[in-house]
Amino acid sequence: MGYRVPLFVLTVSxxxxxxxxxxxxxxxxxxxxxxxxxxxxxxxxxxMPSYDAASRTVSTVVRLRVSEVLKGxxxxxxxxxxxxxxxxxxxxxxxxxxxxxxxxxxxxxASRRADGSWGTTSLALGxxxxxxxxxxxxxxxxxxxxxxxxxxxxxxxxxxxxxxxxDWSELxxxxxxxxxxxxxxxxxxxxxTSEGISDLYVAPFALMPSxxxxxxxxxxxxxxxxxxxxxxxxxxPEETRAAIDxxxxxxxxxxxxxxxxxRAGEMAPGKMDCSGPTQIVFNDPQNVLSDPWFCSxxxxxxxxxxxxxxxxxxxxxxxxxxxxxxILFNNGWGECPFWNTCNVAEVVTHELGHTIGxxxxxxxxxxxxxxxxxxxxxxxxxxxxxxALSFIYPAAANLHDAVLVxxxxxxxxxxxxxxxVYVPLTVTLRHADTWGERARxxxxxxDGTCPAGTVGGANFGMFPDAPAEVDLAPGDQAKxxxxxxxxxxxxxxxxxxxxxxxxxxxxxxxxxxxxxxPVSGNESVAVPLDVIDENDVVSREATTKLxxxxxxPVFLRLPRGKSEMSKSVRVKIKTGSLPDTVSVAVDPGDCPxxxxxxxxxxxxxxxxxxxxxxxxxxxxxxxxxxxxADLVSSLFPGSxxxxxxxxxxxxxxxxxNMANNSLxxxxxxxxxxxx
Numbered sequence: 001m002g003y004r005v006p007l008f009v010l011t012v013s014x015x016x017x018x019x020x021x022x023x024x025x026x027x028x029x030x031x032x033x034x035x036x037x038x039x040x041x042x043x044x045x046x047x048m049p050s051y052d053a054a055s056r057t058v059s060t061v062v063r064l065r066v067s068e069v070l071k072g073x074x075x076x077x078x079x080x081x082x083x084x085x086x087x088x089x090x091x092x093x094x095x096x097x098x099x100x101x102x103x104x105x106x107x108x109x110a111s112r113r114a115d116g117s118w119g120t121t122s123l124a125l126g127x128x129x130x131x132x133x134x135x136x137x138x139x140x141x142x143x144x145x146x147x148x149x150x151x152x153x154x155x156x157x158x159x160x161x162x163x164x165x166x167d168w169s170e171l172x173x174x175x176x177x178x179x180x181x182x183x184x185x186x187x188x189x190x191x192x193t194s195e196g197i198s199d200l201y202v203a204p205f206a207l208m209p210s211x212x213x214x215x216x217x218x219x220x221x222x223x224x225x226x227x228x229x230x231x232x233x234x235x236x237p238e239e240t241r242a243a244i245d246x247x248x249x250x251x252x253x254x255x256x257x258x259x260x261x262x263r264a265g266e267m268a269p270g271k272m273d274c275s276g277p278t279q280i281v282f283n284d285p286q287n288v289l290s291d292p293w294f295c296s297x298x299x300x301x302x303x304x305x306x307x308x309x310x311x312x313x314x315x316x317x318x319x320x321x322x323x324x325x326x327i328l329f330n331n332g333w334g335e336c337p338f339w340n341t342c343n344v345a346e347v348v349t350h351e352l353g354h355t356i357g358x359x360x361x362x363x364x365x366x367x368x369x370x371x372x373x374x375x376x377x378x379x380x381x382x383x384x385x386x387x388a389l390s391f392i393y394p395a396a397a398n399l400h401d402a403v404l405v406x407x408x409x410x411x412x413x414x415x416x417x418x419x420x421v422y423v424p425l426t427v428t429l430r431h432a433d434t435w436g437e438r439a440r441x442x443x444x445x446x447d448g449t450c451p452a453g454t455v456g457g458a459n460f461g462m463f464p465d466a467p468a469e470v471d472l473a474p475g476d477q478a479k480x481x482x483x484x485x486x487x488x489x490x491x492x493x494x495x496x497x498x499x500x501x502x503x504x505x506x507x508x509x510x511x512x513x514x515x516x517x518p519v520s521g522n523e524s525v526a527v528p529l530d531v532i533d534e535n536d537v538v539s540r541e542a543t544t545k546l547x548x549x550x551x552x553p554v555f556l557r558l559p560r561g562k563s564e565m566s567k568s569v570r571v572k573i574k575t576g577s578l579p580d581t582v583s584v585a586v587d588p589g590d591c592p593x594x595x596x597x598x599x600x601x602x603x604x605x606x607x608x609x610x611x612x613x614x615x616x617x618x619x620x621x622x623x624x625x626x627x628x629a630d631l632v633s634s635l636f637p638g639s640x641x642x643x644x645x646x647x648x649x650x651x652x653x654x655x656x657n658m659a660n661n662s663l664x665x666x667x668x669x670x671x672x673x674x675x
Contacts, residue, residue, distance in 0.1 A: 027125055044063070045063045060100075141165075223259070226280070307321045346367065361384045366384040454484060569625065573615050586599060587643050590646045
């Protein structure tokens with residue numbers, strides 16, 4: 001990889017660094033042996049980084065003293081040329097490129113390039129360190145930090161370790177047989193894989209090892225990526241652009257950050273170095289990467305170059321300015337069944353995350369986790385991804401998720417002779433962040449459709465002088481008391497069984513004015529209030545009107561491993577002194593399409609329409625719901641996605657006031673597959 005070196009340098013030199021990340025589909029030793037031009041065992045004599053000013057590329061020459069050749073023909077002294085390295089002028093770092101140390105004993109799968117130079121096959125996949133210990137020899141494969149590892153078993157992709165240890169004699173035997181065309185069992189990793197060599201993850205999220213940041217986010221300017229017009233050879237240019245647009249939108253649309261990514265236009269593929277503009281290249285046109293072999297190898301590599309002389313400090317971290325970024329997709333994946341637009345979008349999203357400065361997450365649910373998921377998420381972020389985005393590119397000083405748990409119902413009766421009644425209503429406020437700092441919250445109330453003055457303030461206690469704010473740690477919750485002042489002069493009740501209905505509005509909010517809620521919608525709720533005023537009722541006369549009773553809030557939780565689940569909610573309708581023909585409908589409101597089904601008559605396969613009900617009777621309508629994984633994306637365990645539908649009843653004796661014939665149905669959705 002090359003770097004832009006300023007021509008105006010006199011006494012001050014400009015040091016640039018590139019940070020990269022690589023996605024591997026792990027090839028076993030037999031696949032590598034068939035793919036490589038040579039397989040050798042030897043010792044590292046020298047590691048010599050070099051810088052070519054003409055091409056602005058940095059490379060490292062590794063000189064091996066070969067002691068054994070398992071395949072092919074090579075000189076006794078073999079030189080490998082690898083991407084990146086540290087020189088006096090510049091520093092170039094590629095994740096996934098093999099790291100060699102002088103004096104190290106190694107097993108190397110080597111490929112010869114068109115220019116005659118040799119390199120390690122499939123980057124770090126093709127290099128094993130041979131170590132001695134406990135009277136035995138072992139071979140260690142280490143893909144290094146900043147890498148994603150998957151394995152294709154012929155049916156599905158699954159995560160695999162970026163580090164593995166093998167018995168050397170078993171591994172050597174397997175390679176020799178594969179190189180000679182013989183069938184043999186593969187070498188199996190030893191149990192000591194996780195002892196002292198586990199991947200280094202930092203929870204809740206991590207920056208790149210060499211931090212970098214786009215300063216355009218501070219200037220109100222978007223970061224533009226030029227796109228290879230050919231696109232991916234398998235899914236085609238149109239689907240490629242769709243995958244890129246979706247991935248860029250995933251990082252750009254959250255209001256918690258100032259970063260905006262966009263396509264800058266189309267451009268023929270450039271070099272994987274720090275020259276030229278930021279670019280996404282497909283199909284590896286310059287053969288930088290080894291071609292895949294039986295659906296294994298390098299999927300994509302991506303990263304950025306920084307100008308270390310220009311820095312800024314955000315959240316206590318000093319970030320050099322990112323000057324350019326590159327993402328390169330390999331070719332040859334078209335025959336692999338997992339290579340589709342959705343999975344390409346996930347890989348683009350992950351690699352874009354690296355190009356904006358985000359490292360690998362310790363949260364297995366995060367798109368920036370070290371393993372690709374290929375679970376149908378496509379271009380989607382999870383809570384930890386958003387936390388990293390907000391950390392590097394904060395849009396506000398505060399980012400807290402407030403949730404107001406919907407109360408079951410509110411019913412008030414004004415006794416005869418009483419002009420009013422004061423009623424406490426309890427609601428639960430939750431600080432739904434999974435980590436971070438404490439924050440102060442309050443509950444804001446409004447009368448909604450109820451008469452003015454019905455709702456008073458809210459506080460955290462059972463007395464009017466209790467504090468109006470509460471301090472909560474992430475994950476904690478507190479009960480707030482909302483005081484209602486229900487006055488006889490404000491409500492008119494015609495019958496004991498026919499309440500006056502209105503809807504209050506409650507909202508939880510952090511006290512900080514510049515807060516951004518990462519999951520909007522679940523901080524507010526409509527609360528139906530039913531009032532019976534005995535002062536308006538002369539006697540217990542039978543009502544002639546239909547009465548739709550309140551329904552409890554609904555919580556739909558999709559269990560891990562399930563793609564969908566069904567649940568039914570029941571609402572009760574009462575008739576008065578006259579029989580009626582009743583129908584029930586549901587306005588889905590802001591709920592996802594397909595969530596709410598048509599109301600049905602229980603135990604009968606019939607839509608609830610034109611149902612005959614006798615006088616002074618009641619009937620129950622069943623409202624089926626079908627929650628699917630693609631309808632909701634959950635960020636925090638305690639922060640459901642909320643929508644509100646409206647149940648409407650109609651009949652010959654329906655109330656002339658339509659508000660009394662309907663009620664809000666609050667639905668909270670959570671998908672544990674995202675958590």
